[in-house]
Amino acid sequence: MTVTKLNQNKIGGIHAxxxxxxxxxxxxxxxxxxxxxxxxxxxxxxxxxxxxxxxGHENHRERGNLPATIKVVEAARKANNFVxxxxxxxxxxxxxxxxxxxxxxxxxxxxxxxxxxxxxxxKDNELVDELQALVLPEDLQFNELALQTAFVGTQLPLELAxxxxxxxxxTGIHLDWCIExxxxxxxxxxxxxxxxxxxxxxxxxxxxxxxxxRINNYFAxxxxxxxxxxxxxxxx
Numbered sequence: 001m002t003v004t005k006l007n008q009n010k011i012g013g014i015h016a017x018x019x020x021x022x023x024x025x026x027x028x029x030x031x032x033x034x035x036x037x038x039x040x041x042x043x044x045x046x047x048x049x050x051x052x053x054x055x056g057h058e059n060h061r062e063r064g065n066l067p068a069t070i071k072v073v074e075a076a077r078k079a080n081n082f083v084x085x086x087x088x089x090x091x092x093x094x095x096x097x098x099x100x101x102x103x104x105x106x107x108x109x110x111x112x113x114x115x116x117x118x119x120x121x122x123k124d125n126e127l128v129d130e131l132q133a134l135v136l137p138e139d140l141q142f143n144e145l146a147l148q149t150a151f152v153g154t155q156l157p158l159e160l161a162x163x164x165x166x167x168x169x170x171t172g173i174h175l176d177w178c179i180e181x182x183x184x185x186x187x188x189x190x191x192x193x194x195x196x197x198x199x200x201x202x203x204x205x206x207x208x209x210x211x212x213x214r215i216n217n218y219f220a221x222x223x224x225x226x227x228x229x230x231x232x233x234x235x236x
Contacts, residue, residue: 013064016209017197024221030234035166039076042172043090049128054092068199068225069171073134075229083163088150089143091125148181167192171199176211183220193220
């Protein structure tokens with residue numbers, strides 16, 4: 001990406017999605033997206049979408065990634081090759097998690113000044129209602145337990161292996177943390193990750209262009225929800 005393009009893309013969302021890196025242009029993404037695939041939503045919880053949430057100040061409900069995620073889920077449900085749907089929570093309240101001394105310092109800092117009851121903590125970590133309405137009984141719903149990956153300490157690796165998944169389509173928050181961490185893990189585990197850029201978000205919109213550029217340059221194609229839908233509909 002040129003400096004000029006990067007400057008134009010600092011407002012975040014779909015405007016931050018970079019041109020495909022040269023290596024991805026060599027691929028037939030329409031063909032790849034018709035292989036056995038999994039949809040993975042990370043951290044799309046009420047904490048980040050509701051004004052009362054622990055991270056509600058980030059205002060993701062108004063930033064466009066929720067309707068883009070819905071578009072992706074609806075398109076994936078129609079495609080016969082999507083054999084796995086996972087909705088992965090990310091809780092900022094981790095008092096009961098196994099913790100190293102680094103974890104203890106970091107996790108306690110996340111919740112300084114937050115006076116949440118146990119009931120409100122549970123609600124904070126619920127999948128946002130608009131996406132919960134799209135969950136089917138056979139889908140997986142669970143929390144990340146590691147710092148920024150669902151490939152450690154969860155049932156995700158076994159789910160993907162048993163269903164012989166090749167491609168993983170990611171949506172969620174935060175782009176430069178949980179999404180990037182999971183994309184890197186996916187590549188290291190031999191999967192083909194694809195990130196839906198406008199269905200993700202950083203803590204701040206102005207951080208998204210750099211994050212998408214980094215992911216797109218090194219780890220996975222970053223495309224829009226509309227492009228994803230068109231590729232699924234494209235004959236090969």
